[in-house]
Amino acid sequence: MLDSGLLFCWKPEIRNQKGGYLSMAGLTLTAHCKTLTPMLSGGANPRETFELRAQSVKGALRFWWRAFHAYETEAKLFEEESRLFGGKMHNSSDNQWEAVASSFRLDVFSDLHTKKVLKPGRGSGFGDNISSLWGDGIRYFLFPVLHHKGMIHNSGKGGKPVVREGLRFRIRVFVPDGNKAVLEDMLRALWLLMNLGGLGGRSRRGAGAFVVEKFRPALKELSLSDVPDFDCGSYEEPAKYIKDGVDMIRNKWFHIKPPFSLPDYTAFRPGHSEIHVCLDPDCRQGAGALKAMEAVGQRMKKFRYINPYEEARQMHHALTGEGPTQPKFKVLEKAQMGLPIIYNFRGRGQFDNKREPPKIVGGYKAEGVVYDETRRKPNEKSEKNVNRRASPLLISCHVFKKRPYAVICHFPAPILPDGQRIWLKSKRGDHDHYPKAPTGYDYTDRMLKTGDVINGKKLPSIFSAFRECRKLYSRPRAVASVSVQKAAKPLSRPGTGSARPPQASARPVRPTSVPEPGKSLKPPALNSAPEPDESLEPEDLEKQKINCLRKSSARKDKLPWFLGEISGPPSESGKKQKWPCILWYLEGETLKKEPDKWYVRNKQLSSVSRVKQEKDSLFLCTKKSDAHTPSQGQYLYNIAAVPK
Template sequence: MAGTYYAPEAPSLVDLKTRMDNVNKRVEKKDYLIHVVTHMVGGSSYSGKVEEEAPIKGASVRGHLRFWWRATRGTKYTTAKELFAQEKLIFGSSSEPAPVKIWVDSKKKASSPTAQMIVNSKGRLVSALCNELNSLSYVAFPFQDKKENNTYFPMQTGFTFTLNIQYEQQTKEGALSVEQLKEEMCAALWAWVNFGGIGARTRRGFGSLYCEIFSPNSKEASDNKAFIDWFYGKLRNNGILSNVTREWTTLGGIMVQRGYTNHLEAWKAGVATYQYFRRRATLRGGKPQGRSYWPEADAIRGMTKMSIKNHSEPFPPKQAQLAFPRSQFGMPIIFHFKDNKSNNHHGRDPYDSQLTPNNRDRLASPLVVKTIAVSKEQGYSAFIRLNQPQIREVKLEIIEKSGNEASIRIIRDRLRGRKIYHEAIYNNQKYDNNPLAHPDTNKVNSNAIEAFLVSKGVKEWQDAIGTPPSHKQTNKHPRQ
């Protein structure tokens, strides 16, 4: 006997709308228009290169956002295990797909700055790009082509792209909702746009960004007090703990000038102030070109037992025999001594050497020097302090590529096994003109970042708009 078939009842329009609403709650897409406001190098698949067809890759942006998520929302976790467990719920892992999809669209190809030629202040014919970057040479030197004087790697300026982010709620237990994912990513996007950038050397101001949604507007940043209020308000709203130290890098404090100016001038002001502090030395013609007040050069002379006669005694007197405080600003640091006329190790200053963290090639700087955009054209000169675990040990290696091989071998043997520990990195010994001494109390701060932020040079910078006159100096390095 044939059975009776009953057709399922068709869903009502209300049911269909409810189902669609549930789907929409599980998937949501946002897009953001972002402008690159300072020179960018890299940002694509190839390190140090600007690809014409795809200058910015989604994978590169994803890496930046992971870093800034850890530095912001990651502050509420106390162990790396807790951090990575939460990070996996947002960015996925090698075995689990990410609920957050990131990709980049751009409507026009990248184009490097045109080779416009101008006459510089010395009456020489140079490219306009080189003339701009020569004023930033202290931070732009890795991009300079040493074979062609005054030429720089291809760079992108004035580029605009659309960042697309799709949030998808996963069905597995413990998965974050779309709203929770958006909350986590909002903090990372805010920090990346304002304190990070795209491409290489973003901590020295390259590839800085502007986005109307995340950047401060002219009312929020009408002056430096309003800017600082905006900054700490955003920390509270985004659930970010400032000034906490974890096993990973976290966002610390910020300093800005009293007003904003065009991006190049704001950037140059920060770089000049940072350069002024890092090059503290005796003056020649009013400019720091004599022997450095920093202790690293004499520490290297002592370790290698190499020096010219005039530099055989520490300068200034009574400084620490083994101290490397500038390692706190990031590594590697390459030391090059100018008085190197002798081919062997007798009667000359040390061979070229390099300071690196022990068992690592580099350490990113905890100090960011950049312009923070309030529009596509203008921004605040700013210093951003990042919290990092203290450095435990560093090593010094000879990297000299010319000279007497037997002599170089002798010096390498002298350095082999030499340990440079915490007390030499965070040294607070008193001596005349110590750059780490407070300008008012003369108390020495073993934390070089804190010493910089309370220095006389930073005070002059903070009270100005643009580069203070006393910081405008020659590009020549002081003697080591």
């Protein structure tokens, strides 16, 4: 194995005076990386050995390159992607499809000797005794590969190898012709992969998150343009760092003007997509990025259990004979999170408050099926049936100056192609059901933002698990209820490494995702012009806070006004109940945040009618009760409503 700093190419090389490596006609750059969360990755035998493969990294880069590119036609997107990553391109002169090589070479080196590879399963000790290593939230995210004592397990397959956080690896990119534009494209894709995604299995649920610690040679020696900063040290908060990087890439890669249509595949489109940065998780388990991953996992686990309740109840009663033999709901809302969905139910009485042994009696598997709406019959044997749709919710966990945070992206796209329904395939008897795929995002929005109430039990949202959540991009509320079934045309998933080429036939066949050359994509009418977002962007929120402080009249006791912002759910109960807050003040014309943790007592909030007792509410306050009394801890006083 060669050292990561050495040039690996097939042409003569020279070393410049600054220590960089340039061939006579080539360019090499090495990224030194470290994982922040557990990573799952394998090669030819993924259940036996851990291997971080170059093809997997290249596939992930390809996914993010595609997700942030926008062209007038998908044919142009497919052409540019193939030109960079390799694939098939159409030769108009002879009307043939030709194979095209990638514009760069990518190699990966892992320092596996620095971290133990964990192999979950029976007899390994890992899986039955992991409570001290990871909490419920991380175990929930890694459930498909872990063995759980006394619960459903992987049928003796032993799960898959998992590498703990802290693994160091190197990604080396070589551009044979020395084209800096190719290297710049790779670095933009790598920035997105590092900040919004991850590598390996379960990367959409926080696994495989990593950070680039350094480049060799340093990026400043290469005179690159329009590449976001990989070092967030110069920023005061992660939200600004992420927003600046995304905006730079969007301005460089978007080749169409707004309004944007809903994409056919998982991709970022302003007006339809959401990006949130959630900082400081309210979680006692874990440290660093693991703490953020644990917080999200805990909330998601509680929210998704038997929710939507009516869907689960009808499926359970159909299997146990406690209700109709088939469910009656017309839309499977839970499919907003992707397919397939595996349902497993316990014995009779699970939904009727009857105590019975926790015996697994069977369940359903939800996937796509071609459905004849006229004859009301499914084609269960069709080769076009979609058995997988990756989740549109992507979670990446990181650390900003010792403060854990999560980047949560929601990139909606049609769940199923036009002409398909969801096939709820029963595991016991003839109880199959064929509901429609959801077209809105209410279930996902409740899980992220507002929470839910099931049978009188409050299910908190994911955002409420963090002290502060900043909205970088949001989706107008009107778009969430659009009922349009568009054709879902998945190209390739992260990790596949290539787009799907056309099948060989007697005449050239275009990929199913590519329209005729020169023809624009026709977005649905309801999605073509999204309504303005009623909510405020970060810049508008900052202006609002500044105006609140400017308009506040001076106090007679000359105590300065501060602006309090409720940052999370209340703690304790009764008379001792208190709300965590962020404290803002003006320094000249600049909005500043007061350090430390602050609280406002519930009885103080309830005394002011115009101040809502909920997250993000704003109010005026002071840090002392009066000019002569010292402050008591980090409590706020003299609560007042903000000026109108």
